Amino acid sequence: MNKAPVTIAANDTRSGDCAVGGILGYITGTVNAENIVNEAEGVITFGECASSNQLYVGGCLGRINGGTDNTVTNVENYALVTVRESGKNIYQGGVIGQVNNATTTMTNLVNHADLVFDGTANSSTYMAAGIIASSRGNLMSATNYGNFTFAGTSTGTYY
Numbered sequence: 001m002n003k004a005p006v007t008i009a010a011n012d013t014r015s016g017d018c019a020v021g022g023i024l025g026y027i028t029g030t031v032n033a034e035n036i037v038n039e040a041e042g043v044i045t046f047g048e049c050a051s052s053n054q055l056y057v058g059g060c061l062g063r064i065n066g067g068t069d070n071t072v073t074n075v076e077n078y079a080l081v082t083v084r085e086s087g088k089n090i091y092q093g094g095v096i097g098q099v100n101n102a103t104t105t106m107t108n109l110v111n112h113a114d115l116v117f118d119g120t121a122n123s124s125t126y127m128a129a130g131i132i133a134s135s136r137g138n139l140m141s142a143t144n145y146g147n148f149t150f151a152g153t154s155t156g157t158y159y
Helices: none
Strands: 018-021 024-028 032-038 043-046 054-058 061-065 071-077 080-083 089-093 096-100 105-111 115-117 126-129 132-135 142-144 148-150
Touching (some): 054 080, 054 132, 061 071, 071 096, 089 115, 096 105, 105 132, 115 126
Parallel strands (some): 018 054, 024 061, 032 071, 043 080, 061 096, 080 115, 089 126, 096 132, 105 142, 115 148
Antiparallel strands (some): 018 024, 018 061, 054 061, 089 096, 089 132, 126 132
8 A cells, every 4th residue: 555645857867768656667577466445645756757758647657568377356545647758658557557558457456536638638648547557457347536637739549
């Protein structure tokens, strides 16, 4: 359980993709995540990710990539998820940014918080959703109570 706000405001100068989540940012390999709650009373804010092509932001998990027979069960987010980024492929989810694995099964995902985008979506893709922005996995049950605000600008494709 996380009760502290997550803020990344400085530029990330490393190469590769950027992922941030209220609990875990980037997961590779097999994962069995159960009973995860992000109760942060603050905001999950991601600023610039300077050298990356991809940005994954989730209220609880940023990105799940790889592994076999992954399970994600009983995961809840209460933290506002804000992205202030420009020029990347951006995946912003209330619970998970992206699941890039067809053998991941997700059950009982709940988002109670709002999502805000106030950057410039001039990337090739911008995706946002109350639960998961992009997924190849199997979503069995989910509930979203949050709202979405697109306060930025877009010159690319967004969903």
